[in-house]
Amino acid sequence: MKAAEPPVPGLRQPGERPAPGPADGVSVPGVATPSSTGSTPSPAGAGIRGKRNAGALLPYLLIAPAFVAIAAVFVWPLIKTVIMSFQDVGRRELWTGDPAPWVGFEQFTNILGDGEFWDVVWRTLLFMVACVVATMGIGLFLAQAMQRMTNWVRLALTGALVAAWSLPLLVATSIFRWFADSDYGVVNMVLTKYLGLDFRGHNWWLDPKQGFLMIGAVVVWGAIPFVAITLYAALTQVPKELEEAAALDGAGAAGVFRYVTWPVIKPVFQMVATLSVIWDFNVFGQVFLMRGNKPEPEYNLLGLYSYEKAFESNSFSQGAAISLITVLLLSGVAVYYLRQLLKIGEVE
Known part of the structure:
Protein backbone atom coordinates (compact mmCIF):
# COMPACT_ATOMS: atom_id res chain seq x y z
CA MET A 1 0.00 0.00 0.00
CA LYS A 2 1.04 3.52 -0.75
CA ALA A 3 1.86 5.55 2.32
CA ALA A 4 -0.30 8.61 3.06
CA GLU A 5 1.31 11.85 2.13
CA PRO A 6 1.81 14.36 4.91
CA PRO A 7 -0.66 17.31 4.91
CA VAL A 8 0.43 20.47 3.15
CA PRO A 9 0.23 23.54 5.38
CA GLY A 10 -2.53 26.05 4.36
CA LEU A 11 -4.57 23.58 2.27
CA ARG A 12 -7.90 22.18 3.53
CA GLN A 13 -8.06 18.42 3.35
CA PRO A 14 -11.14 16.50 2.15
CA GLY A 15 -13.78 16.28 4.86
CA GLU A 16 -12.16 18.98 6.95
CA ARG A 17 -14.33 21.96 8.05
CA PRO A 18 -12.96 25.43 7.20
CA ALA A 19 -11.42 27.38 9.99
CA PRO A 20 -13.50 30.23 11.43
CA GLY A 21 -12.59 33.62 10.07
CA PRO A 22 -13.74 37.24 9.90
CA ALA A 23 -16.78 36.31 7.78
CA ASP A 24 -18.08 34.19 10.68
CA GLY A 25 -17.72 37.01 13.16
CA VAL A 26 -14.76 35.36 14.86
CA SER A 27 -11.77 37.52 15.67
CA VAL A 28 -8.61 36.23 14.10
CA PRO A 29 -5.30 37.66 15.28
CA GLY A 30 -3.77 39.97 12.71
CA VAL A 31 -6.99 40.17 10.59
CA ALA A 32 -9.22 43.26 10.76
CA THR A 33 -12.94 42.59 11.05
CA PRO A 34 -15.81 45.04 10.23
CA SER A 35 -16.76 45.20 13.90
CA SER A 36 -13.29 46.16 14.91
CA THR A 37 -12.63 48.74 12.23
CA GLY A 38 -16.10 50.37 12.07
CA SER A 39 -18.27 50.91 8.95
CA THR A 40 -16.04 53.33 7.04
CA PRO A 41 -17.26 53.33 3.40
CA SER A 42 -14.87 52.78 0.58
CA PRO A 43 -13.93 55.72 -1.69
CA ALA A 44 -15.92 54.16 -4.54
CA GLY A 45 -19.10 53.97 -2.41
CA ALA A 46 -18.71 57.56 -1.25
CA GLY A 47 -18.40 58.70 -4.87
CA ILE A 48 -21.57 56.86 -5.86
CA ARG A 49 -23.54 58.41 -2.99
CA GLY A 50 -22.21 61.86 -3.91
CA LYS A 51 -23.39 61.40 -7.49
CA ARG A 52 -26.82 60.30 -6.25
CA ASN A 53 -27.14 63.40 -4.04
CA ALA A 54 -26.13 65.64 -6.94
CA GLY A 55 -28.67 63.89 -9.18
CA ALA A 56 -31.41 64.42 -6.59
CA LEU A 57 -30.63 68.16 -6.41
CA LEU A 58 -30.42 68.62 -10.18
CA PRO A 59 -34.22 69.01 -10.80
CA TYR A 60 -34.45 71.69 -8.12
CA LEU A 61 -31.48 73.53 -9.57
CA LEU A 62 -33.06 73.43 -13.03
CA ILE A 63 -36.38 74.92 -11.88
CA ALA A 64 -34.78 77.45 -9.52
CA PRO A 65 -34.55 80.19 -12.22
CA ALA A 66 -38.26 79.77 -12.95
CA PHE A 67 -39.09 80.14 -9.25
CA VAL A 68 -36.95 83.25 -9.02
CA ALA A 69 -38.68 84.76 -12.08
CA ILE A 70 -42.15 83.94 -10.71
CA ALA A 71 -41.25 85.45 -7.36
CA ALA A 72 -39.97 88.61 -9.03
CA VAL A 73 -42.94 89.00 -11.39
CA PHE A 74 -45.84 87.81 -9.23
CA VAL A 75 -45.00 87.24 -5.57
CA TRP A 76 -43.17 90.50 -4.85
CA PRO A 77 -45.78 92.74 -6.60
CA LEU A 78 -48.51 90.93 -4.66
CA ILE A 79 -46.68 91.60 -1.40
CA LYS A 80 -46.27 95.27 -2.34
CA THR A 81 -49.97 95.48 -3.23
CA VAL A 82 -50.93 94.11 0.18
CA ILE A 83 -48.65 96.58 1.94
CA MET A 84 -49.91 99.57 -0.10
CA SER A 85 -53.54 98.68 0.59
CA PHE A 86 -52.93 99.33 4.30
CA GLN A 87 -51.18 102.66 3.65
CA ASP A 88 -52.04 106.02 2.15
CA VAL A 89 -49.64 106.26 -0.79
CA GLY A 90 -49.73 109.46 -2.80
CA ARG A 91 -47.63 110.90 -5.57
CA ARG A 92 -45.06 112.30 -3.14
CA GLU A 93 -44.45 108.95 -1.48
CA LEU A 94 -44.40 107.17 -4.83
CA TRP A 95 -41.87 109.50 -6.44
CA THR A 96 -39.64 110.32 -3.47
CA GLY A 97 -39.74 106.94 -1.75
CA ASP A 98 -40.73 108.48 1.58
CA PRO A 99 -42.53 106.10 3.95
CA ALA A 100 -46.31 106.32 3.59
CA PRO A 101 -48.53 106.59 6.67
CA TRP A 102 -50.33 103.45 7.79
CA VAL A 103 -54.13 103.73 7.81
CA GLY A 104 -55.09 100.13 8.59
CA PHE A 105 -58.38 99.01 7.03
CA GLU A 106 -59.47 102.54 6.12
CA GLN A 107 -59.03 101.96 2.38
CA PHE A 108 -61.14 98.81 2.46
CA THR A 109 -63.81 100.49 4.57
CA ASN A 110 -64.08 103.39 2.13
CA ILE A 111 -64.26 101.10 -0.88
CA LEU A 112 -66.76 98.62 0.52
CA GLY A 113 -68.96 101.50 1.67
CA ASP A 114 -68.98 103.13 -1.77
Whole structure:
Protein backbone atom coordinates (compact mmCIF):
# COMPACT_ATOMS: atom_id res chain seq x y z
CA MET A 1 0.00 0.00 0.00
CA LYS A 2 1.04 3.52 -0.75
CA ALA A 3 1.86 5.55 2.32
CA ALA A 4 -0.30 8.61 3.06
CA GLU A 5 1.31 11.85 2.13
CA PRO A 6 1.81 14.36 4.91
CA PRO A 7 -0.66 17.31 4.91
CA VAL A 8 0.43 20.47 3.15
CA PRO A 9 0.23 23.54 5.38
CA GLY A 10 -2.53 26.05 4.36
CA LEU A 11 -4.57 23.58 2.27
CA ARG A 12 -7.90 22.18 3.53
CA GLN A 13 -8.06 18.42 3.35
CA PRO A 14 -11.14 16.50 2.15
CA GLY A 15 -13.78 16.28 4.86
CA GLU A 16 -12.16 18.98 6.95
CA ARG A 17 -14.33 21.96 8.05
CA PRO A 18 -12.96 25.43 7.20
CA ALA A 19 -11.42 27.38 9.99
CA PRO A 20 -13.50 30.23 11.43
CA GLY A 21 -12.59 33.62 10.07
CA PRO A 22 -13.74 37.24 9.90
CA ALA A 23 -16.78 36.31 7.78
CA ASP A 24 -18.08 34.19 10.68
CA GLY A 25 -17.72 37.01 13.16
CA VAL A 26 -14.76 35.36 14.86
CA SER A 27 -11.77 37.52 15.67
CA VAL A 28 -8.61 36.23 14.10
CA PRO A 29 -5.30 37.66 15.28
CA GLY A 30 -3.77 39.97 12.71
CA VAL A 31 -6.99 40.17 10.59
CA ALA A 32 -9.22 43.26 10.76
CA THR A 33 -12.94 42.59 11.05
CA PRO A 34 -15.81 45.04 10.23
CA SER A 35 -16.76 45.20 13.90
CA SER A 36 -13.29 46.16 14.91
CA THR A 37 -12.63 48.74 12.23
CA GLY A 38 -16.10 50.37 12.07
CA SER A 39 -18.27 50.91 8.95
CA THR A 40 -16.04 53.33 7.04
CA PRO A 41 -17.26 53.33 3.40
CA SER A 42 -14.87 52.78 0.58
CA PRO A 43 -13.93 55.72 -1.69
CA ALA A 44 -15.92 54.16 -4.54
CA GLY A 45 -19.10 53.97 -2.41
CA ALA A 46 -18.71 57.56 -1.25
CA GLY A 47 -18.40 58.70 -4.87
CA ILE A 48 -21.57 56.86 -5.86
CA ARG A 49 -23.54 58.41 -2.99
CA GLY A 50 -22.21 61.86 -3.91
CA LYS A 51 -23.39 61.40 -7.49
CA ARG A 52 -26.82 60.30 -6.25
CA ASN A 53 -27.14 63.40 -4.04
CA ALA A 54 -26.13 65.64 -6.94
CA GLY A 55 -28.67 63.89 -9.18
CA ALA A 56 -31.41 64.42 -6.59
CA LEU A 57 -30.63 68.16 -6.41
CA LEU A 58 -30.42 68.62 -10.18
CA PRO A 59 -34.22 69.01 -10.80
CA TYR A 60 -34.45 71.69 -8.12
CA LEU A 61 -31.48 73.53 -9.57
CA LEU A 62 -33.06 73.43 -13.03
CA ILE A 63 -36.38 74.92 -11.88
CA ALA A 64 -34.78 77.45 -9.52
CA PRO A 65 -34.55 80.19 -12.22
CA ALA A 66 -38.26 79.77 -12.95
CA PHE A 67 -39.09 80.14 -9.25
CA VAL A 68 -36.95 83.25 -9.02
CA ALA A 69 -38.68 84.76 -12.08
CA ILE A 70 -42.15 83.94 -10.71
CA ALA A 71 -41.25 85.45 -7.36
CA ALA A 72 -39.97 88.61 -9.03
CA VAL A 73 -42.94 89.00 -11.39
CA PHE A 74 -45.84 87.81 -9.23
CA VAL A 75 -45.00 87.24 -5.57
CA TRP A 76 -43.17 90.50 -4.85
CA PRO A 77 -45.78 92.74 -6.60
CA LEU A 78 -48.51 90.93 -4.66
CA ILE A 79 -46.68 91.60 -1.40
CA LYS A 80 -46.27 95.27 -2.34
CA THR A 81 -49.97 95.48 -3.23
CA VAL A 82 -50.93 94.11 0.18
CA ILE A 83 -48.65 96.58 1.94
CA MET A 84 -49.91 99.57 -0.10
CA SER A 85 -53.54 98.68 0.59
CA PHE A 86 -52.93 99.33 4.30
CA GLN A 87 -51.18 102.66 3.65
CA ASP A 88 -52.04 106.02 2.15
CA VAL A 89 -49.64 106.26 -0.79
CA GLY A 90 -49.73 109.46 -2.80
CA ARG A 91 -47.63 110.90 -5.57
CA ARG A 92 -45.06 112.30 -3.14
CA GLU A 93 -44.45 108.95 -1.48
CA LEU A 94 -44.40 107.17 -4.83
CA TRP A 95 -41.87 109.50 -6.44
CA THR A 96 -39.64 110.32 -3.47
CA GLY A 97 -39.74 106.94 -1.75
CA ASP A 98 -40.73 108.48 1.58
CA PRO A 99 -42.53 106.10 3.95
CA ALA A 100 -46.31 106.32 3.59
CA PRO A 101 -48.53 106.59 6.67
CA TRP A 102 -50.33 103.45 7.79
CA VAL A 103 -54.13 103.73 7.81
CA GLY A 104 -55.09 100.13 8.59
CA PHE A 105 -58.38 99.01 7.03
CA GLU A 106 -59.47 102.54 6.12
CA GLN A 107 -59.03 101.96 2.38
CA PHE A 108 -61.14 98.81 2.46
CA THR A 109 -63.81 100.49 4.57
CA ASN A 110 -64.08 103.39 2.13
CA ILE A 111 -64.26 101.10 -0.88
CA LEU A 112 -66.76 98.62 0.52
CA GLY A 113 -68.96 101.50 1.67
CA ASP A 114 -68.98 103.13 -1.77
CA GLY A 115 -72.08 102.41 -3.85
CA GLU A 116 -70.17 102.96 -7.09
CA PHE A 117 -67.86 100.08 -6.24
CA TRP A 118 -70.76 97.65 -5.91
CA ASP A 119 -72.24 98.88 -9.18
CA VAL A 120 -68.93 98.05 -10.84
CA VAL A 121 -68.85 94.62 -9.18
CA TRP A 122 -72.33 93.70 -10.41
CA ARG A 123 -71.52 95.04 -13.89
CA THR A 124 -68.36 92.94 -13.95
CA LEU A 125 -70.22 89.82 -12.85
CA LEU A 126 -72.95 90.22 -15.47
CA PHE A 127 -70.42 90.89 -18.22
CA MET A 128 -68.35 87.88 -17.16
CA VAL A 129 -71.34 85.50 -17.08
CA ALA A 130 -72.56 86.64 -20.51
CA CYS A 131 -69.11 86.24 -22.06
CA VAL A 132 -68.46 82.83 -20.49
CA VAL A 133 -71.85 81.43 -21.56
CA ALA A 134 -71.39 82.69 -25.13
CA THR A 135 -67.80 81.47 -25.31
CA MET A 136 -68.52 77.97 -24.01
CA GLY A 137 -71.67 77.59 -26.12
CA ILE A 138 -70.07 78.65 -29.40
CA GLY A 139 -66.85 76.77 -28.59
CA LEU A 140 -68.72 73.52 -27.90
CA PHE A 141 -70.75 73.94 -31.11
CA LEU A 142 -67.58 74.42 -33.18
CA ALA A 143 -65.88 71.47 -31.47
CA GLN A 144 -68.77 69.16 -32.34
CA ALA A 145 -68.89 70.53 -35.89
CA MET A 146 -65.18 69.82 -36.31
CA GLN A 147 -65.86 66.13 -35.65
CA ARG A 148 -68.13 65.96 -38.69
CA MET A 149 -65.82 67.84 -41.05
CA THR A 150 -63.42 66.34 -43.54
CA ASN A 151 -59.74 66.45 -42.70
CA TRP A 152 -58.96 69.36 -45.02
CA VAL A 153 -61.86 71.48 -43.80
CA ARG A 154 -60.97 70.73 -40.17
CA LEU A 155 -57.34 71.64 -40.82
CA ALA A 156 -58.33 74.93 -42.45
CA LEU A 157 -60.69 75.81 -39.59
CA THR A 158 -58.03 74.95 -37.00
CA GLY A 159 -55.54 77.19 -38.78
CA ALA A 160 -58.07 80.03 -38.84
CA LEU A 161 -58.79 79.58 -35.13
CA VAL A 162 -55.11 79.60 -34.23
CA ALA A 163 -54.56 82.72 -36.37
CA ALA A 164 -57.45 84.49 -34.64
CA TRP A 165 -56.13 83.46 -31.23
CA SER A 166 -52.62 84.74 -31.99
CA LEU A 167 -53.84 88.10 -33.30
CA PRO A 168 -52.58 90.96 -31.06
CA LEU A 169 -55.22 92.59 -28.91
CA LEU A 170 -54.55 96.03 -30.36
CA VAL A 171 -55.21 94.77 -33.88
CA ALA A 172 -58.35 92.89 -32.85
CA THR A 173 -59.86 95.89 -31.06
CA SER A 174 -59.05 98.14 -34.03
CA ILE A 175 -60.92 95.76 -36.33
CA PHE A 176 -63.98 95.66 -34.09
CA ARG A 177 -63.94 99.43 -33.66
CA TRP A 178 -64.15 99.65 -37.43
CA PHE A 179 -67.01 97.13 -37.42
CA ALA A 180 -68.95 99.31 -34.95
CA ASP A 181 -68.15 102.66 -36.57
CA SER A 182 -71.25 104.84 -36.91
CA ASP A 183 -70.45 106.06 -40.43
CA TYR A 184 -68.45 103.30 -42.11
CA GLY A 185 -69.07 100.33 -39.84
CA VAL A 186 -69.73 96.88 -41.27
CA VAL A 187 -72.38 96.10 -38.66
CA ASN A 188 -74.52 99.12 -39.55
CA MET A 189 -74.13 98.39 -43.25
CA VAL A 190 -75.17 94.74 -42.89
CA LEU A 191 -78.17 95.56 -40.68
CA THR A 192 -79.33 98.32 -43.03
CA LYS A 193 -78.62 96.80 -46.42
CA TYR A 194 -79.36 93.11 -45.88
CA LEU A 195 -81.82 93.02 -42.97
CA GLY A 196 -83.86 96.10 -43.85
CA LEU A 197 -83.22 97.86 -40.52
CA ASP A 198 -82.46 101.55 -40.27
CA PHE A 199 -79.01 101.67 -38.62
CA ARG A 200 -77.45 104.38 -40.77
CA GLY A 201 -75.24 106.54 -38.57
CA HIS A 202 -76.14 104.52 -35.47
CA ASN A 203 -73.73 105.07 -32.55
CA TRP A 204 -73.31 101.86 -30.58
CA TRP A 205 -71.54 103.56 -27.69
CA LEU A 206 -74.27 105.92 -26.54
CA ASP A 207 -76.05 103.05 -24.78
CA PRO A 208 -73.67 101.08 -22.49
CA LYS A 209 -75.68 97.90 -23.12
CA GLN A 210 -75.01 98.11 -26.84
CA GLY A 211 -71.43 99.13 -26.19
CA PHE A 212 -70.80 96.13 -23.97
CA LEU A 213 -72.28 93.99 -26.75
CA MET A 214 -69.43 95.11 -29.01
CA ILE A 215 -66.84 94.71 -26.26
CA GLY A 216 -68.19 91.26 -25.43
CA ALA A 217 -67.87 90.31 -29.10
CA VAL A 218 -64.14 91.08 -28.95
CA VAL A 219 -63.73 89.05 -25.75
CA VAL A 220 -65.68 86.05 -27.04
CA TRP A 221 -64.00 86.16 -30.46
CA GLY A 222 -60.58 86.02 -28.84
CA ALA A 223 -61.48 83.19 -26.43
CA ILE A 224 -63.36 80.86 -28.79
CA PRO A 225 -60.25 79.35 -30.49
CA PHE A 226 -58.79 78.01 -27.24
CA VAL A 227 -62.15 76.64 -26.08
CA ALA A 228 -63.07 75.05 -29.42
CA ILE A 229 -59.72 73.33 -29.96
CA THR A 230 -59.54 72.10 -26.36
CA LEU A 231 -63.07 70.70 -26.40
CA TYR A 232 -62.46 69.07 -29.79
CA ALA A 233 -59.45 67.30 -28.30
CA ALA A 234 -61.69 66.09 -25.44
CA LEU A 235 -64.36 64.89 -27.89
CA THR A 236 -61.82 62.73 -29.69
CA GLN A 237 -61.45 60.71 -26.46
CA VAL A 238 -65.11 59.63 -26.45
CA PRO A 239 -65.33 55.93 -27.50
CA LYS A 240 -67.16 55.73 -30.82
CA GLU A 241 -68.48 52.25 -30.07
CA LEU A 242 -70.36 53.60 -27.02
CA GLU A 243 -72.01 56.32 -29.09
CA GLU A 244 -72.98 53.80 -31.77
CA ALA A 245 -74.35 51.40 -29.17
CA ALA A 246 -76.43 54.17 -27.58
CA ALA A 247 -77.79 55.16 -31.00
CA LEU A 248 -78.70 51.53 -31.78
CA ASP A 249 -80.53 51.33 -28.45
CA GLY A 250 -82.78 54.17 -29.60
CA ALA A 251 -81.11 57.17 -27.97
CA GLY A 252 -81.35 60.40 -29.93
CA ALA A 253 -78.56 62.91 -30.49
CA ALA A 254 -79.38 64.67 -27.21
CA GLY A 255 -79.45 61.38 -25.31
CA VAL A 256 -76.12 60.25 -26.74
CA PHE A 257 -74.53 63.55 -25.78
CA ARG A 258 -76.03 63.54 -22.29
CA TYR A 259 -75.29 59.97 -21.26
CA VAL A 260 -72.19 59.10 -23.32
CA THR A 261 -70.35 62.22 -24.53
CA TRP A 262 -70.88 64.60 -21.64
CA PRO A 263 -69.45 62.35 -18.83
CA VAL A 264 -66.21 62.03 -20.81
CA ILE A 265 -65.70 65.71 -21.66
CA LYS A 266 -67.14 67.12 -18.43
CA PRO A 267 -63.79 67.50 -16.57
CA VAL A 268 -62.21 69.33 -19.52
CA PHE A 269 -65.32 71.48 -20.00
CA GLN A 270 -65.29 72.51 -16.33
CA MET A 271 -61.58 73.31 -16.45
CA VAL A 272 -61.94 75.49 -19.57
CA ALA A 273 -65.05 77.21 -18.18
CA THR A 274 -63.18 78.02 -14.95
CA LEU A 275 -60.33 79.53 -16.93
CA SER A 276 -62.83 81.59 -18.92
CA VAL A 277 -64.36 82.90 -15.69
CA ILE A 278 -60.94 84.05 -14.48
CA TRP A 279 -60.03 85.66 -17.80
CA ASP A 280 -63.35 87.41 -18.40
CA PHE A 281 -63.54 88.68 -14.83
CA ASN A 282 -60.23 90.48 -15.38
CA VAL A 283 -61.05 92.06 -18.74
CA PHE A 284 -59.18 95.33 -19.11
CA GLY A 285 -57.53 95.85 -22.50
CA GLN A 286 -60.65 95.26 -24.60
CA VAL A 287 -62.66 97.97 -22.82
CA PHE A 288 -59.71 100.34 -22.55
CA LEU A 289 -58.82 100.14 -26.25
CA MET A 290 -62.37 100.00 -27.62
CA ARG A 291 -63.17 103.27 -25.86
CA GLY A 292 -60.08 105.06 -27.14
CA ASN A 293 -58.06 104.82 -23.89
CA LYS A 294 -60.67 106.96 -22.09
CA PRO A 295 -63.54 104.73 -20.93
CA GLU A 296 -66.63 106.46 -19.60
CA PRO A 297 -67.70 105.63 -16.02
CA GLU A 298 -70.56 103.52 -17.41
CA TYR A 299 -67.99 101.15 -18.95
CA ASN A 300 -65.95 100.64 -15.79
CA LEU A 301 -65.22 97.05 -14.83
CA LEU A 302 -63.18 96.09 -11.77
CA GLY A 303 -59.85 96.24 -13.57
CA LEU A 304 -60.63 99.64 -15.09
CA TYR A 305 -62.04 100.91 -11.80
CA SER A 306 -58.82 100.00 -10.00
CA TYR A 307 -56.76 101.64 -12.74
CA GLU A 308 -58.86 104.80 -12.59
CA LYS A 309 -58.55 105.11 -8.82
CA ALA A 310 -54.79 104.52 -8.88
CA PHE A 311 -53.59 106.54 -11.87
CA GLU A 312 -56.31 109.09 -12.60
CA SER A 313 -57.39 109.92 -9.06
CA ASN A 314 -53.83 109.44 -7.74
CA SER A 315 -55.16 107.22 -4.96
CA PHE A 316 -52.67 104.40 -5.36
CA SER A 317 -53.62 102.73 -2.10
CA GLN A 318 -57.28 102.57 -3.11
CA GLY A 319 -56.29 101.04 -6.44
CA ALA A 320 -54.18 98.47 -4.60
CA ALA A 321 -57.06 97.69 -2.23
CA ILE A 322 -59.47 97.18 -5.16
CA SER A 323 -56.95 94.88 -6.83
CA LEU A 324 -56.61 92.89 -3.62
CA ILE A 325 -60.39 92.58 -3.31
CA THR A 326 -60.50 91.31 -6.90
CA VAL A 327 -57.89 88.67 -6.04
CA LEU A 328 -59.94 87.59 -3.03
CA LEU A 329 -63.10 87.36 -5.15
CA LEU A 330 -61.30 85.12 -7.64
CA SER A 331 -59.51 83.00 -5.05
CA GLY A 332 -62.47 80.63 -4.75
CA VAL A 333 -62.55 80.16 -8.52
CA ALA A 334 -58.80 79.53 -8.56
CA VAL A 335 -59.11 76.88 -5.83
CA TYR A 336 -61.89 75.17 -7.80
CA TYR A 337 -59.69 75.22 -10.91
CA LEU A 338 -56.80 73.60 -9.04
CA ARG A 339 -59.12 70.92 -7.70
CA GLN A 340 -60.25 70.13 -11.25
CA LEU A 341 -56.63 69.80 -12.34
CA LEU A 342 -55.90 67.43 -9.47
CA LYS A 343 -58.97 65.32 -10.30
CA ILE A 344 -57.92 65.05 -13.95
CA GLY A 345 -54.42 64.03 -12.82
CA GLU A 346 -55.86 61.31 -10.54
CA VAL A 347 -58.02 59.92 -13.36
CA GLU A 348 -55.04 59.79 -15.72
